[in-house]
Amino acid sequence: MLFQWGLRKKQPANSATTKEQEQSGQAKDVPNGSLDTIVNVNIDIVQRTTGNSSDIVIRRFTIGEENPIHAAIVFTDGLVDEKIIYNFLLESLMTVNIPSSFSPKDLFLFIEQKLAAVGGVKHVQQWFDVFSSLLSGQTIIFIDGIPTALSASTKGGEYRSIEEPSTQLAIRGPREGFTESLRTNTAMIRRRIKNPNLWLETMKIGEVTQTDVGIMYIKGIANDEIVEEVKKRLRSIHIDSVFESGYIEQLIEDQTFTLFPTTYHTERPDVVAANLVEGRVAVIVDGTPFVLLAPAVFIQFFQAVEDYYARFDIATALRFLRVLIFFISLVAPAVYISATTFHQEMIPTPLVIAIAAQREAVPFPAFVEALIMEVTFEILREAGVRLPRAVGQAVSIVGALVIGQSAVEAGIVSSAMVIIVSITAIASFATPSFAIAISARLIRFLLMFLAAMFGFYGVIIGLLLMTIHLCSLRSFGVPYMSPLAPFIPANAGDTIFRVPTWAFKERPRLINQANIIRQGENQRPQPPDETNNE
Template structure:
């Protein structure tokens, strides 16, 4: 064992000194001692409910149920546990194994498990299950009674579409898995559960379609998740940052979505979904860059409309990336590219401004970023008012004070609007940050600085990978058969194969000759109708 691994193991022991002892200690046979251990481990918390229940008239059989108030479904406990125990046999059963009789004929809950391990008991208890103790038995029954207050399935606010499903994921992992299974009714949709977080024990599940997904990719996802050793997993973003190929970059290499139809579509292409309990954001891997400019709605409309919308999104992204830098370069180094009349207007506006174009751009960009962030953090009822009024007042005040020119305000406003046209927040925020580097390059070398920045950006994008898949595929490496679903979205009947960059086991996506049939001539229809009348 290496020194680093040994040190990590020793650190884990220091952080959790009694974890190994708990793993070795099994449940005892004394009901009183077992209940005292639960009280001690939970600090005698008031939400840990312990109820002693009689087992019919067999007074010598002592039973108790333990559950966490607020995490369980109270009607299930009252109807299928408490009442069945109170209305059970009138005398002690004659079966040799009282535990078997109790689990098979008394408890009316369908999902039952047995355990002798304290760690598994506490994990189930704190997940909403009910633990049933019997006097004299070193084994307990765990009944599935998970419930409590949950947010209902509703439309997501971050991924709004005019057409398609209006359902969005919730914070409950079982509900989210069910939403996907309602779309893909296939037994090959496999779900593998696990728990991460040494303190939170967060429920995690990976979902994929067996027979379509590449098995090597599934194993890679398993290995990266098993390598996670964090004390808490409070959101899927925790996992995203420790399993992605490049965590220090500005471009996202893991997709997260709140739409069940988006998860289903990616599963059918051969990708893997990672569900995290407590968050509606589902992770999808592997990811390529072009996916961040696509929406599920693109496949619900005709392909010419979808293609034009995708081109518009990419164009808006380029504007949000180099819009201010282009203005700085033109007004500073390349005035000959501006029409004479427009150049005179810009010169007259900037005559009273004491700062160069780069300083104007930086002032306005930073101001708009502050307004944008303030609008996100303010209460929803006043956030839109703050953003609109703040932008108008500050913009107009800056012009009248002579700090910036009107043209610069227009450029920055168009850039801010263009960044909002990008459908994915993660890719849009990358442009917001890289924009400042392009502005500095334009202020130093004009168009040469912008071109150099674009070259470095393309080189960086080509070097990225997402679980082994090239980030800019199918453009690099270039695969002509996959161009039909990039910026250009081909007709739906041409999607015969799944993306080859994912190396799916089943590449066939649909049958051949799915092109729409030509209309039948009226004469042929009339002839068929006459033949039918004769018969």
């Protein structure tokens, strides 16, 4: 809010033009008003507005021989497919023979209806629409004598090819992930959901960047109130730039001061398609492979995509393991601090003697010891992420081994503490969602502090406060802990454990309330009836 207020304070007061530009998201340097009837005047405005940028290509030419009419096309190099422009626009325009009786208006309609052999041809009359189309990969056609231009769809350029997602790997399932192109991402979703009720609405967010943001949902399945709430929050965003979906995520979430993510992000098209069928809304941002899904619930972050491709018993066992992993990454150091500092009677006597022997030469209490090791591992983790991939892995592995062994030999930490911190670090890596894993990493330090102050009582108090906080969260009005709190028996089969696919009869009730039934009756497979066969 302070940032937005600072932007508005610099603008002239009582300026109607400025207010209109703010409401429409128009850049302040774009000229207002309609186009001129003279091509050269329009071209001069384009060159002056873009600062004679070298990537703005302008091609002047004439149409007709007996009564030539001046025209020009303008496009942005790198954002268009030049083969389409030269083969389907320029060649047709420069070689066509028109009658001498053709007026500029007749020629304009002739080009629109007969010559422009490309898709997405539309009229543009305002300069804001001209520059918006030009900088989005469209080609603008100016005709002398007409105060209207044609915008032709010629989008192209270089994009990253479709690859396997690096953040959500799956043993079984599709191998393609989203790219930085909005249209490529929406196409991958439509390949999976071939339904006309899959609606896509696009808006531009960012007064400077004019970033395309798409809202995709299935009409008739998605809750209309949630869809309208998503649109309302997106329309209320007034910011100068949007470069990644993280900008949008921070501006539309329900609760700002929380360590837990209240929107789900993924770069897998099959995950987005499955959530759309459940009734969620996808927010797709141009320029990033990460798509936002809303509303999100807590248990969703422990579900992997291959859970639905494997048998239910295997998926259930893996989900129990993931929840256990999350709990270990959350409380393991705090439990060790509590047990060794306040509750030694809870540890078996031989183990207590072994731990005491190891800690005999350590000058620090267990809390400081754990804090040193946790911070060291966080530094190594961050270094491994930022360094080049080949070097980063070597630094993480070698650094952890060398530092851990050296710290034990120097008497700074005990061997037991190295084991505890190592298990905690591995558990945090095994959590399927990075967004929830980073939350556990931060909460772990709070629980360590409470354990050093009050022992197991502090750990339990911390977990209770965390549970209360989780139950108070909402994601676009949906309780964050549903269907566990409030408990919904019909949807409990897709939480910590997963029921067989033939038992998925209903969609999540709090997310979708109109179209609940997702499959027919008697979907359970049955062996052939031997009596009928005889």
